[in-house]
Amino acid sequence: MARTGSVTVPRGHVEAVDIDGNEHAVKLGIWMTNTKSRRGKPDQAQLAELGVGWAR
Structure with a gap:
């Protein structure tokens, strides 16, 4: 996100x-x-922490 301004x-x-x-x-x-x-797998929590909206 820092590089492109979007996820x-x-x-x-x-x-x-x-x-x-x-x-x-x-x-x-x-x-x-x-x-x-x-969705609902362990990767989702990590992606949500990075700001990926659909991972919440």
Whole structure:
């Protein structure tokens, strides 16, 4: 949210993540869609703390 000003992620969004000097492509949009469809799971509380409205 700090970088973009929003927690809205388009389904097709791919985020580049650096892990130990290696760049990996993470399909963040698909992960968010899947997580949203599994409401009530442990990830939801963590997402709500980050400001994701539908996770509450």
